[in-house]
Amino acid sequence: MGKRIVMGKDIEFSYGDNKVLDGVSFHIDEGEFVGIIGPNGSAKSTLLKLMLGLLKPDKGKMELFGERADSFSDFHKLGYISQEVRDFNPMFPATVEEIVGVNLAARKGLFKKRKLRDDARIKEVLRVVGMDGFGKSKIGNLSGGQKQRVFIARALANNPTALFMDEPLVGVDQESRDTFYKLMNILNREYGISLVMVSHDIEVLSEQVSRTIRLNDGRIHSGQDGG
Numbered sequence: 001m002g003k004r005i006v007m008g009k010d011i012e013f014s015y016g017d018n019k020v021l022d023g024v025s026f027h028i029d030e031g032e033f034v035g036i037i038g039p040n041g042s043a044k045s046t047l048l049k050l051m052l053g054l055l056k057p058d059k060g061k062m063e064l065f066g067e068r069a070d071s072f073s074d075f076h077k078l079g080y081i082s083q084e085v086r087d088f089n090p091m092f093p094a095t096v097e098e099i100v101g102v103n104l105a106a107r108k109g110l111f112k113k114r115k116l117r118d119d120a121r122i123k124e125v126l127r128v129v130g131m132d133g134f135g136k137s138k139i140g141n142l143s144g145g146q147k148q149r150v151f152i153a154r155a156l157a158n159n160p161t162a163l164f165m166d167e168p169l170v171g172v173d174q175e176s177r178d179t180f181y182k183l184m185n186i187l188n189r190e191y192g193i194s195l196v197m198v199s200h201d202i203e204v205l206s207e208q209v210s211r212t213i214r215l216n217d218g219r220i221h222s223g224q225d226g227g
């Protein structure tokens with residue numbers, strides 16, 4: 001068994017008076033590909049944010065790599081592709097390589113010049129996601145599926161142990177979905193990156209993942225093993 005990536009115990013969380021999680025316990029281990037499923041408003045995104053320490057549980061304990069999630073600071077170990085990323089302003093004038101390199105730049109101060117090493121890293125992750133040759137393209141000119149792969153490349157640039165994705169396939173056509181799942185399998189099996197993915201695409205997701213966490217009415221209902 002791999003190391004423990006996330007551990008939640010008796011997690012409760014409310015927005016004001018609205019209790020959206022009412023005692024959930026689970027864990028995710030290194031090497032797993034876990035799907036989080038459940039109807040609209042079942043707190044899938046909220047659970048992901050709690051896992052990443054972006055929200056703090058009202059009760060219970062959330063740990064990332066054995067540390068309290070809300071004080072965890074080893075962020076290069078984590079990639080997060082939020083639900084909001086697909087709303088990325090298409091008029092934003094940045095190029096693909098600028099987008100992919102932005103975290104690398106942030107790590108050493110925004111105003112320092114990008115190093116050659118970073119350029120090589122950007123090339124490499126673009127190759128992994130099948131977007132080599134697109135470095136100079138404007139992000140706004142890419143298709144939904146291509147943009148998605150650029151955001152995955154950005155997450156990969158920091159060499160994460162685990163990748164967390166919130167509904168990465170919304171607005172992405174069937175062919176790009178197939179490409180996406182192929183890429184996820186490579187990341188998971190060849191690169192050993194643990195994957196946690198929220199999706200509505202329950203049928204397909206269940207075939208692809210090693211395990212699902214099913215949320216409903218503030219609780220986790222019996223998960224299933226995938227294929």
Ligand SMILES: Nc1ncnc2c1ncn2[C@@H]1O[C@H](COP(=O)(O)OP(=O)(O)OP(=O)(O)O)[C@@H](O)[C@H]1O
Binds near residue numbers: 038044045
């Ligand atoms: N910032 C917020 N303030 C108040 N209520 C919120 C906030 N974010 C989410 N909620 C509420 O909490 C509940 C869970 O929301 P959440 O976004 O986690 O669900 P979800 O399962 O991700 O839904 P979807 O499938 O639509 O993405 C919903 O009832 C939602 O309205």
Ligand SMILES: [Mg+2]
Binds near residue numbers: 046
């Ligand atoms: Mg959501």
